[in-house]
Amino acid sequence: MADIASPAVPPDPGRGEPVISLRNVSKNFGAVSALTDIELDVYPGEVVALVGDNGAGKSTLVKVLAGVHHPSSGTIRFNGQEVSLSSPSAALDLGIATVFQDLALCENLDVVANIYLGREANPWKLDEVAMEVRAWTLLNELSARIPSVREPVASLSGGQRQTVAIARSLLLEPKLIMLDEPTAALGVAQTAEVLNLIERVRERGLGVIVISHNMEDVRAVADRIVVLRLGRNNGVFTPDDSHNDLIAAITGAAENSVSRRAERRAARQEGHA
């Protein structure tokens, strides 16, 4: 098991400065501490998976980084500079793009309008042609299966909406992308596409934070797995660490039905061997 005391240890010192670096970040909603003393580093070209049970504070952490919530205390450094993420547009301007779990698309607008929302070129005379071409280019890069970008988003399926949301996050060439449950609503092929996409984004030297409940996806794509439990750091793992350890860190107990079954299976396999 990894070292809980210093979760911020860089996996590779040669990577230089972290894109984003959190120290002692806390967030209270009234009497409830959603986040307590969170520490997190993400380096360029690295995929960090945030895992944890429901209510562990993953989505709150993402919202803090996206400028939706303001932390109650703690410091956030972006590219070494201390920053205050006072609003979603401040986070966007810095280069932090977010794909929210609840997607945050405007259903009455078409795909192009949604991808460019808030970032339209030519504010006094929208250039629909240039926007549509760029939208198609982004969607084709993601191998998206969207028949028409001129239909309202309301007519798209959940997976198609996810693709639109991811395409939108890539529009601004961000330095850090956060994906909140990016594969939750997707089919098999599209899940694979999104994982491919995450790899491609990493290869471009961006930092990626992925929240997921799906441990298979996490292991397939993450370089480090950061576990949150009840709003606190609860260990940092690599994809090669054992499943049991990971589940134990997430649930807070090594003894549960998942670990028992895994032990039984391991014992059976030893018996066969």
Add this chain to the structure above:
Amino acid sequence: MSSNPNSVAGRALDRADARLRQDEGLGGALRGFLDRVRSGDLGMIPVAVGLVLISVIFTGLNPVFLRPGNVSNLLYDCATTGIISLGIVCVLLLGEIDLSVGSMSGLASAILGVLWINHGWPVAWAIVVALGLGALVGALYATLYNRIGMPSFVATLAGLLALLGFQLYLLGSSGSINLPFSLPLVVFGQNAYMPNGLSFVLALLPGAALLWSGLRARARRQAAGLTGGAASVVVAKAAALTIGLVAVVLYLAQGRGVPWMFALFVGLVVAMDYAIRRTKWGRSMMAVGGNREAARRAGINVRRIYLSAFVLCSTLAALGGILSAARLGSASQQAGAGDVNLNAIAAAVIGGTSLFGGRGSAYSALLGIIVIQAISNGLTLLNLSSSLRYMILGGVLALAVIVDSLARRSRASHGRG
């Protein structure tokens, strides 16, 4: 097209998906249109059908209804409340409401009368002060909404009473101020018609503009590797628009022609339509009306959008009040009272702007107010009392909302939001 770097496997970018029906030419455009209508995207169709029905019924009952002189007069009456309704469209797009537009217009006419006639100010200054007060009131509503979270329904209801009180206070004991008929503003409000040659040329302009921009957009789309749509569709649309407008103008020319005030109203509608559809501001308005939180997360300054909509609405209401003072030749305690408020809101809704935000168009103010004025005008020609007029207008408004609700349900089941 296969030589274009953007095209996929020899097909245009937006037609690369194999599941997509390849609509081409006039027939394809027609098929797409019918599909949209069937799925509940009715657009302006109910209003157009309603107008035809109204014309047929009232002309049957009293042939004067469709005479050029009466139509000119009808359009003249549309302008003032129509401009107020245009402001209502702005707040409705956000899913908000302004109930005080009637009082605001009455107050603006009172300010005009007091400053211009009683205090002898230059008319331009009086107008600027009235419009400025309108903007200020709108800014106040937006601040109450943005900072305190006061629902616009309540804030503007309070405004309705307060502004009405201020109007009565300003007019004082006399109760009304007459504007001399010789003044240019009053002439503009009562008897200013476009020269027929000019209105004929202006009727040709929209079609020409549509043709030019349509063909240019088509060329640009094809150059970028997208389908351009058939040139025949563009030409057909432009021709239909031109024929329709020229027919209306030639018909009105047999009477007194097109009122300048109506031309001003149409100009404002066209400008507003451009602002809503083709600018970043308009896109942001639609986004905030559709999904406020999504718009905020996209980095749109939601508060500023609310501010702009409320300011625009109150300012247009003040402008409507000034013009109605010119139309009536007086600023009275009755100005802006009664049905102005309700007509302005009803016009926007009858024209097809949703009360729930995110769906609508500037043209709904134009078409909706023509429907309402046509009904009032027709009933007046039949010498029916206002009691009956209100009942019939109430029925029409209910019908419009029923059509909208049914269409919304159909849109939902066809996945068009």
